[in-house]
Amino acid sequence: MSRVNENPSLCVLVTAIGSFSADRVIRELHDAGIRVIGCDIYPRQWIANSSLVDVFYHVALAHSKEYEIQLREIIQEEHVDYIFPLTDIEVDVLNGLRGTLESVVCISGADTIRVCRDKWKTFQILVPKFEKYLIPTRLLSNIKIDGLEYPVICKPINGRSSSGLFIAHNVRDFQYYRSTITDGDRYCVQPKIEGTVVTVDIVRSEWNDECVAIPRREFLRTPNGAGVSVEIFQNDILCELAKNIASELNINGCVNFEFIETPSHEYRFLECNPRFSGGISFSCIAGYNFVMNHLKCFLHESIDSQPRTRDMFIVKKYNEYVMD
Known part of the structure; x- marks a missing residue:
């Protein structure tokens, strides 16, 4: 465990802070004056973002009993108000623990998570209304x-x-x-549908159905599917489609949808990842704070309205940090 500062107000636990989305999530929460606790399965010296959080914890694998014990200890010790899980496996685990924790788990409802984490169930739910957009x-x-x-x-x-x-x-x-x-x-x-992967970052408030979507084409991706060279672009039809799918799935908070854009510029829905995308920073740079609007969905506050972004190319690069 390492401490940077003590700045009480709201306190958010961000999991898997070695993941692609963590840097932006931590920075946006801090900019809002929120105290951020971070955890990861790797030790502090291996995780550059451990130097950004107020407190860091080295934890066990998410599917282990030890992880659950550690999580409850962190929540009690740090007075955690909200939890932002950043990986699918933690979404799965925390979906099963919600209601038994003293903190609010900031993910969509339990049934929605179960559907979104099952590609066959997702297809069955969506096919009656969206068959022409599905594979x-x-x-x-x-x-x-x-x-x-x-x-x-x-x-x-x-x-x-x-x-x-x-x-x-x-x-x-x-x-x-x-x-x-x-x-x-x-x-x-x-x-197998040929085309370009398009990721749509989307945030929806379950309690009032407000929704915002920003799409991007992903030209270079890591082997795990995280975009590193992308193009933010305007497409009102695609955004409306994404919003309608989010409503059908009853999404709450920020998730990401993946589509294939065919050479004829038709869109085929691939899947919903019920968490921040690895490239959430791209959409924040484009002009919308998905991190804080995600939190607003669980505070029952109105989210910011849809921005009019401009088309732009954004690329990710890596930096080196001396940890000790």
């Missing part, structure tokens, strides 16, 4: 090889950061990959 999706267990058009993408229904995803370019690929999977109900299959 046709089937469970692997229901697939017949005869007549399947390649290439296809197979991925876990609860996967994250492209983990477990594979592309079958022909029947031999598909047969091999399918032979390695024991539960076909846990994998979904989709045609």
